[in-house]
Amino acid sequence: MKNRLGHIIRCGAVLLLAIVATSCGTSRIAPLPMGESMHVASTSLIPMDGTLIPDAAIDSIATEYRQKMENQMNMVIGYSDEMMYAERPESSLMRFLSDVVLEMSCRIADKLGIVHPSVCILNTGGIRTSLPEGPVTVRNIFEISPFENSVALVYIKGDDLVSVFEHIAIRGGEPISGATMIISGGRLVEAKVDGMPVDKNRMYCIVTNSYLAEGGDGFDILKRCEKHVDSTMIRDMFIMYIRNMSENNEHIKDPGNVRITVTPEK
Numbered sequence: 001m002k003n004r005l006g007h008i009i010r011c012g013a014v015l016l017l018a019i020v021a022t023s024c025g026t027s028r029i030a031p032l033p034m035g036e037s038m039h040v041a042s043t044s045l046i047p048m049d050g051t052l053i054p055d056a057a058i059d060s061i062a063t064e065y066r067q068k069m070e071n072q073m074n075m076v077i078g079y080s081d082e083m084m085y086a087e088r089p090e091s092s093l094m095r096f097l098s099d100v101v102l103e104m105s106c107r108i109a110d111k112l113g114i115v116h117p118s119v120c121i122l123n124t125g126g127i128r129t130s131l132p133e134g135p136v137t138v139r140n141i142f143e144i145s146p147f148e149n150s151v152a153l154v155y156i157k158g159d160d161l162v163s164v165f166e167h168i169a170i171r172g173g174e175p176i177s178g179a180t181m182i183i184s185g186g187r188l189v190e191a192k193v194d195g196m197p198v199d200k201n202r203m204y205c206i207v208t209n210s211y212l213a214e215g216g217d218g219f220d221i222l223k224r225c226e227k228h229v230d231s232t233m234i235r236d237m238f239i240m241y242i243r244n245m246s247e248n249n250e251h252i253k254d255p256g257n258v259r260i261t262v263t264p265e266k
Contacts, residue, residue: 073139078242080136080252086127089173089183089262092254093131093144097238098122098177099255104237105151105207108230117153117207118193121164122175123217126209126234136242136252145235152213154227159200163221165191171217173260180258185265209234 046052084093102120109116129143156164168174169183182189191198198204208222215223242252 073137075138076135077138077239078136078246078252080131080133082253083133084131084254086124088124089260093127094124094175095255095259096252097127098175100241101207101234101237102177104241105153108151108232109153115205117205119179119204119206120177121206121208121212123212124174125217138239141235141238145238149209149211149234151230151232151234152208152210152227154206154208154213154222154225156204156206156225158198158202158204160221161204162191162198162200164219167218176259182261182263184263
């Protein structure tokens, strides 16, 4: 049995070497182990262009799955009372999405038996398009949030949270919930959480996406913090929340409460 297994491994190694040697269309043959016979295989490059002849059987399978995917993507999950955009310092869509993540992440915290996050911080660049007025489909949400970002609960000290808010001020605003900011000339003037000034000595729990939690968009401070990255996708949160709204006959609309105020530079 051992000799047979060893023979299989040696033959596999020979085949791998032959593939590597001929993968670029050359005639070089790799050296063979002692006592092994050689089987020569020819290779050629196949251009991936219009000259390829479709395989009817494979195309039939792909068409079936493509139609199923189209049906799922075109499924209406809710209704929006207005067109909603994402633009700094804040906008209707930024307010709505950050509120969704904050509320939904509190449910995750309940399941884990941990403290609820007080603040949600997302990135404007993660919102790739607007939300249309009228029926909202699964496709709309995929277009808004195409990235595979999951939920991250981050534990951060107050003085570091102030630094995060300062970075948001430099960037001219980001989607936030549970906090308010006043910025002027790219500088942070004031930041509050739940209506109270940030306590620099307190530990806060905030929720964000996995991209920012790993230091994306210059949020290096978050990378150094203790965190729990959940498997729940941010996009799935949006879909689930909007479906729940629809089941309760609620429409999507701008939450309305201002989070970021920009004042003239002094």
